[in-house]
Each structure stands twice: as structure tokens, then as C-alpha cells.
Amino acid sequence: MKTLLQNGLVYHDGQLTNQDVLIEGDKIVALGQNLGQLAPDAKVLDVSGKLVSPGxxxxxxxxxxxxxxxxxxxxxxxxxxxxxxxxxxxxxxxxxxxxxxxxxxxxxxxxxxxxxxxxxxxxxxxxxxxxxxxxxxxxxxxxxxxxxxxxxxxxxxxxxxxxxxxxxxxxxxxxxxxxxxxxxxxxxxxxxxxxxxxxxxxxxxxxxxxxxxxxxxxxxxxxxxxxxxxxxxxxxxxxxxxxxxxxxxxxxxxxxxxxxxxxxxxxxxxxxxxxxxxxxxxxxxxxxxxxxxxxxxxxxxxxxxxxxxxxxxxxxxxxxxxxxxxxxxxxxxxxxxxxxxxxxxxxxxxxxxxxxxxxxxFKLAAGSLLPGSLADIAVFQLDQASEIKESDYLSMGVNTPFTGQTVYANTYLTLVAGQVAYQREAR
CATH class of the missing domain: 3.20.20.140 (Metal-dependent hydrolases)
Structure with a gap:
């Protein structure tokens, strides 16, 4: 299965650029512009206005x-x-x-x-x-x-x-x-x-x-x-x-x-x-x-x-x-x-x-969006403010004094080896 993260602000090799990320199976196969032409059968996720970074x-x-x-x-x-x-x-x-x-x-x-x-x-x-x-x-x-x-x-x-x-x-x-x-x-x-x-x-x-x-x-x-x-x-x-x-x-x-x-x-x-x-x-x-x-x-x-x-x-x-x-x-x-x-x-x-x-x-196979690497990717919604709410925690622990604060850059999507590990619900 192919997945295309389209039109994101992608962080790769020390640079932030607007481009696409093409995933096939559990791997990243390409970064670049207009990658939909390479994979017309890919599932497209429009991440316009969002940050796409290594997990x-x-x-x-x-x-x-x-x-x-x-x-x-x-x-x-x-x-x-x-x-x-x-x-x-x-x-x-x-x-x-x-x-x-x-x-x-x-x-x-x-x-x-x-x-x-x-x-x-x-x-x-x-x-x-x-x-x-x-x-x-x-x-x-x-x-x-x-x-x-x-x-x-x-x-x-x-x-x-x-x-x-x-x-x-x-x-x-x-x-x-x-x-x-x-x-x-x-x-x-x-x-x-x-x-x-x-x-x-x-x-x-x-x-x-x-x-x-x-x-x-x-x-x-x-x-x-x-x-x-x-x-x-x-x-x-x-x-x-x-x-x-x-x-x-x-x-x-x-x-x-x-x-x-x-x-x-x-x-x-x-x-x-x-x-x-x-x-x-x-x-x-x-x-x-x-x-x-x-x-x-x-x-x-x-x-x-x-x-x-x-x-x-x-x-x-x-x-x-x-x-x-x-x-x-x-x-x-x-x-x-x-x-x-x-x-x-x-x-x-x-x-x-x-x-x-x-x-x-620690010599871990992580931290990069290099083609050929595992599709471990995080997508963040940088410009939308939201409140940190105890009801949103997935951890059993709620022991933090930061609950109630207003923050930006909330997680929109997390992919682990190409699979959805977290996806924010529409609000």
C-alpha cells in the first residue's frame, strides 16, 4: 500500500521545505514535489500548512x-x-x-x-x-x-x-x-x-x-x-x-x-x-x-x-x-x-x-526522513491553539502541572513503520 503525505512543510536534512512524502509499505520511498504523479494509486493525506518531521x-x-x-x-x-x-x-x-x-x-x-x-x-x-x-x-x-x-x-x-x-x-x-x-x-x-x-x-x-x-x-x-x-x-x-x-x-x-x-x-x-x-x-x-x-x-x-x-x-x-x-x-x-x-x-x-x-x-535507526528508512513520521499542526486537557491524555498518568495551558504544535498524525499510531480526531 502507498500513502502520500501531500503539501506539508517537511523537515529533512536540516531544511524546512514544502514538499510531498511518499510511503510504500513501511518505508519512505521518495521526497519531492508533485509526487502524486509517481503514485496515482496512493492514499493521499493532505497535510497543507502542517509540519512533517521525523518521528x-x-x-x-x-x-x-x-x-x-x-x-x-x-x-x-x-x-x-x-x-x-x-x-x-x-x-x-x-x-x-x-x-x-x-x-x-x-x-x-x-x-x-x-x-x-x-x-x-x-x-x-x-x-x-x-x-x-x-x-x-x-x-x-x-x-x-x-x-x-x-x-x-x-x-x-x-x-x-x-x-x-x-x-x-x-x-x-x-x-x-x-x-x-x-x-x-x-x-x-x-x-x-x-x-x-x-x-x-x-x-x-x-x-x-x-x-x-x-x-x-x-x-x-x-x-x-x-x-x-x-x-x-x-x-x-x-x-x-x-x-x-x-x-x-x-x-x-x-x-x-x-x-x-x-x-x-x-x-x-x-x-x-x-x-x-x-x-x-x-x-x-x-x-x-x-x-x-x-x-x-x-x-x-x-x-x-x-x-x-x-x-x-x-x-x-x-x-x-x-x-x-x-x-x-x-x-x-x-x-x-x-x-x-x-x-x-x-x-x-x-x-x-x-x-x-x-x-x-545512541546509534538508533531513527530521526530521519531519508528515502529507504522506516516511515516513522510525525505531523504537527503548528498554528492552531488548543488547551491541554486531562481528558485528552492517553497515558494513565495525569500528573503534570501543565494541564490547562494553551499550546500550539499539537500532534495531528503519527506513523510508525507506515502505520497510523495516532491520528487526531476532527474538531
Whole structure:
């Protein structure tokens, strides 16, 4: 079957041009003008006035299955990803049971393939049970289908364990993807340690709990040569450390989450669990450093850290609420609205940070509309404003403070391997 996306604003090879995209089966076969003449039998979708881009790539999501299906499932999480324009995601291993054995990982890989509406790459744990003690069998986990290694949700507390993990990952040409957090510096904090935490009477999380572990790991990465990727950087010190490491040739990449770009701790209106996330919303100067880090190339990509929870787990006092915020369904529209429309980011930059750059960093077959590649495509309606509504979410998690905001660039259509994974209903 052939499908023709006709008259769209197509992003390809760094350029935005008005052209058609011809799809046959699961592949893109041509880009160009008036392609209807090549395929008069194609199903035509008129996407005039809409952006046609490579499907977005998210290297950091939590799908909660197995073990926590009251929060999210592979089906609902991947449906939410497609709703947000994502066609490739990478799922974290903080599950129950933790995928820390080859048979558990291979079962999860099969489940991802069976239930996923998008392409799902699965992380293996770095250590057994996500504890900073015994390493998993790295070679066996790679053979079982691991995409990379992460203990996300937990920092690896012991330098020796991280060093050994990096050595093994480097030998297999695999990445270590680190949630950086020194537990001894947390002191029971629930939001950023600053003036706003004092005003709300809440214990604070020091920025150094993140940056100190990054400093340790960067030296270990230099020693081992591993591809070291830092999850959700949030402080100006973290950005500066990564910048310095790149200047010294250390093989490091890093991501920033949309919520850290969009909000600072002073934007937290009250003691509200929906604003509790890890790492927390930081100070305005940290927020500015994250934006600057993206613009100068220190930060490589944007990843959502989509972390759904039940309403009960997020309602009320931050001291009791779970850490986490959803992001798959709102990320592109919010970032386009808050940064592209005012001219802070170029649209081309945002698309690269959310598709091409993560694909390149992790050697994924994604992030491009090159003829011959899989037809993983997102179509966005750039100029039509709409309200983010809880009733529109496909995720089981509604734990985001962005509900109710007016945004542009909503997803109109998502194709995964040429098949419709999401299509917006006519309104």
C-alpha cells in the first residue's frame, strides 16, 4: 500500500521545505514535489500548512510494567508517546521484577514488541535490584536485547561499582546512562534547596547531590572510555562540568527534561505534589544555564523522563507524594509554544534535539526522513491553539502541572513503520 503525505512543510536534512512524502509499505520511498504523479494509486493525506518531521525520539521513559501497572502499562505509555509525536522510545528498568537477568529482560523485550504502539528500546539495569552492589552480566544482557544500561531512579553510590560497570559496557560498545544522585547529600529533600523551599517550609535537595556525582563519573568515563550519558541534568554546575568534559575529549552526552526548561522552583505556587520531581525544579539561574547549554551544544538532546503515577500518589503534600511528572504528550507542543514561537529556539533546533540528536548519540535507526528508512513520521499542526486537557491524555498518568495551558504544535498524525499510531480526531 502507498500513502502520500501531500503539501506539508517537511523537515529533512536540516531544511524546512514544502514538499510531498511518499510511503510504500513501511518505508519512505521518495521526497519531492508533485509526487502524486509517481503514485496515482496512493492514499493521499493532505497535510497543507502542517509540519512533517521525523518521528520524535525519547531516550527516557518509564512504562511501569511489570510491577506497577496501576500507574502505566506498555500499551498506554506507548500510546501516549505516539500522541506526542514520538515513534522511538527507550524504557527504563525500575520495574518489579527489575530486568537484571537475561530471561527477565528478553521477556520484557518481547512484551514491548507485542504491546508497543511505537518502537521501544529496553534498558537493562546496571546492578542487581538497582542496588549499588552486584553488577548484572553485561554480555548476557546485551545478547538478551538490552539497548543500554541504567539504574535510573537510583544513583550508583559506589565509585568502584560504577568503574567496573563502565569497563564492561565499554568492552561491549554499550552506553552507561546515569541517574546522578549522591544519596548522602539528599537529607530528605523534596524540592530544590532554595528560597522557595524555605517559604513553603519544605526540606530542600542540594544541587551538589547531582553535580558531585557527575564529577566523579566523568573522571571514571575518561579512564574507561565508555559512552557515558547523563540523565536529566538540572543544575548550572552540572552543565559546566559536561561542557568542560567535552572540551577534554571525554565521551559524554547528556539530556535535559522539558519541565526543567519550562519551570523553576519559584514557579511552584504551593505545596503541591504535582510539582515534585527528581531532580527537582531548580533556580532561575539553573534554568537559564540549561537553555544556554542546549544552544551551545553542551546538552545534546531533550528527553521527557515521562514518569506516570496514580492520582493518589501525587495528590497533596510534597513530603508524601511520589517523585515524577508525565511528559510524552505535552513536550513538543509546550517547547514549541514557549521557546520557538518567541524566537528563543529555531524550529529546526528543537526538531534536532528531539529526533536526530538522540538517534545519533545512541546509534538508533531513527530521526530521519531519508528515502529507504522506516516511515516513522510525525505531523504537527503548528498554528492552531488548543488547551491541554486531562481528558485528552492517553497515558494513565495525569500528573503534570501543565494541564490547562494553551499550546500550539499539537500532534495531528503519527506513523510508525507506515502505520497510523495516532491520528487526531476532527474538531
Amino acid at each position: 520524535l525520539v525519547d531516550v527516557h521513559v518509564h512504562y511501569r510494567e511489570p510491577g506497577f501497572t496501576h500507574k502505566e502499562t506498555i500499551k498506554t505509555g506507548s500510546a501516549a508517546a505516539a500522541h506526542g509525536g514520538y515513534t522511538t522510545v527507550c524504557a527504563m528498568p525500575n520495574l518489579n521484577p527489575v530486568p537484571d537477568q537475561p530471561e527477565l529482560l528478553s521477556q520484557l523485550v518481547e512484551k514491548n514488541q507485542a504491546d508497543g504502539k511505537v518502537h521501544i528500546n529496553q534498558y537493562s539495569a546496571i546492578t542487581k535490584g538497582l542496588k549499588s552492589e552486584e553488577l548484572v552480566d553485561f554480555k548476557a544482557m546485551k545478547e538478551a536485547g538490552a539497548f543500554a544500561f541504567s539504574n535510573d531512579g537510583c544513583g550508583v553510590q559506589t565509585a568502584g561499582v560504577m568503574y567496573q560497570a563502565m569497563k564492561q559496557a565499554a568492552a561491549l560498545d554499550m552506553a552507561i546512562v546515569a541517574h546522578v544522585e549522591d544519596n548522602s547529600l539528599l537529607f530528605g529533600g523534596v524540592m530544590h534547596a532554595g528560597k522557595r523551599a524555605e517559604e513553603l517550609g519544605l526540606p530542600g535537595i542540594l544541587g551538589i547531590s547531582e553535580s558531585s556525582q557527575i564529577a566523579r563519573d566523568l573522571l571514571l568515563a575518561k579512564e574507561t572510555g565508555v559512552h557515558y550519558h547523563v540523565c536529566h541534568v538540572s543544575t548550572k554546575e552540572s552543565v559546566e562540568l559536561v561542557r568542560l568534559a567535552k572540551a577534554h575529549g571525554i565521551n559524554v552526552t547528556c539530556e535535559v527534561a522539558p519541565h526543567h526548561l519550562l519551570l523553576a522552583d519559584e514557579d511552584i505556587p504551593a505545596n503541591d505534589g504535582y510539582y515534585k520531581m527528581n531532580p527537582p525544579l531548580r533556580a532561575k539561574e539553573d534554568q537559564a544555564a540549561l537553555v544556554a547549554g542546549l544552544l551551545d551544544g553542551t546538552i545534546d538532546m531533550i528527553a521527557t523522563d515521562h514518569a506516570p503515577h496514580s492520582i493518589n500518589e501525587k495528590t497533596g503534600d510534597m513530603k508524601q507524594a511520589a517523585f515524577g511528572i508525565t511528559g510524552s504528550e505535552t513536550a513538543f507542543a509546550l517547547l514549541y509554544t514557549k521557546f520557538v514561537k518567541p524566537g528563543i529556539f529555531k524550529l529546526e533546533q528543537l526538531l534536532d534535539w528531539m529526533s536526530l540528536k538522540p538517534a545519533q548519540a
